[in-house]
Amino acid sequence: MDRTEFLASLLAGGVAGMCVDLTLFPLDTMKTRLQSPQGFYKAGGFCGIYAGVPSAALGSFPNAALFFVTYEYTKSVLGSCVSTNKAPLIHMLAASLGEVVACLVRVPSEVVKQRAQACPSLGTYKVFVDTIRHEGILGLYRGYGSTVKREIPFSLIQFPMWEFLKAVWSWKQNHVVDSWQAAVCGAFAGAFAAAVTTPLDVAKTRIMLAKADSTTATGKVLPVLCSIWKTQGISGLFSGIVPRVTWISLGGFLFLGTYDKVHKVLQ
Template identity: 40%
Template sequence: MGPFALAVETKSSSKASSDVSNRKIQNLQLEARKCFASVNVEKEKPFDFLRILFEGIIAGGTAGVVVETALYPIDTIKTRLQAARGGGKIVWKGLYSGLSGNLAGVLPASALFVGVYEPTKQKLLSLFPDNLSAFAHLTAGAIGGLAASLIRVPTEVVKQRMQTGQFTSAPDAVRLIASKEGFKGLYAGYGSFLLRDLPFDAIQFCIYEQLRIGYKAAARRDLNDAENAIIGAFSGALTGAITTPLDVIKTRLMVQGSANQYKGIFDCVQTIVREEGPPALLKGIGPRVLWIGIGGSIFFGVLESTKRYLAERRPPPSQHSKHD
């Protein structure tokens, strides 16, 4: 082999090595750009609406019941703090008042929310570009919250009336509210509920999903239950603090009953600020952040572990479907 041939081979080898290095750098840069708002590998799998819906319903219902049962006393304290006018004392008895009736609503509401959220999220992720995955999560959270509100609102009205001592049993609460206030009484504060819960659901799930994607990309592995729980706690606590004023307004409108102290959302805000001062809009922020932070930890931890459990037990694809 002559000197010229050796020089050509060396130059070709250097060029090939340089090309490989450039490709690696480009791949790393592309991965870095996708780190925060990338779509996970599930996007590439075939979209099975019924399976995703079913698994979402099971996982959502399970997570909702577990978190509601564990944290119901904190929610009761929060509600009583928000409902109290001026320096009214908080009643510490009956912190589990209305739990059974609430679970009857929480189970289908949580199941419906996640059952709608999961397929909507995955469909939107397949339609949106990678750098807009946050909008897919926001939109899916809002749509899931809107669907679940049909069950959540009557459940919330009954729960909060019982927490504030107006009724002693859920069936009596439903019957008396419907007889005195009509069917619309069960949807008291519906507008304020949507005003609070649609942004809450959208923001919380967006923060959770985006943090999870970023952490997953940085760690280059699937997250464990503890990591999912920590991310869920942070996203829940942050969203809970931001939406506390909306929660106070919703509580006041829901517990006013037939007295009709407030004529609507804006009148409620004006009355609270005028009579109690702006700080009243942050009533219950401590228990709310604590409740939703711990709740987010439990909810997302149970949700992800249940989803993984169901995924591991999916039947293998049939030979017929493989040929298809």
């Protein structure tokens, strides 16, 4: 990856991330409150739907930029030494590595954002200060493992599907897809990946919102999923699926479409 490609991936990813996170923030808030253990209305209902937005605003650019720089770099390195028929495997590995790196920024941002969303009366700054005071820096990384376990399966589905849909569409029309077509492919890939990985997202939310001394706060995904299954059944595991799929399908359209457009312009 040369310097131009690096800067294009960095800026395009950052712009795309901010565009999605800030535009669709209310849907994310509703999803978090639906997944909250105290229930939608006790977590704030439809009030204060922009609670936690400063955290999202600060984290979205570096989070998305880190992901796409890692993703494109890994693709360029592996693509030069692996045959083209193994492209889906390259995309899977590149997306997985991208998520591991991006979560270093995403998780602290998510912890503060989701706690502010579930308790809008506190405010983002107070949530951040309280987390540091009571749990230290590691408190900001509670749920890192569960977030990675959610994001890697999500990316293993979304990005190979996105690349595949673009390749098929390009083949059918005999030229590279336009940015709006890349956005449509991103919407379909994102919606499917979001639906399949909703239980992992519910577990991640419960871990981040749990009290510091609770069993859930230890971050073990499987026990959390089993507990939700026992107490709420299948509906509990898929709580928030409608706003999640809506948010991520729209987000996939904006995120991957914006990324494709900005990346082409910068190159």
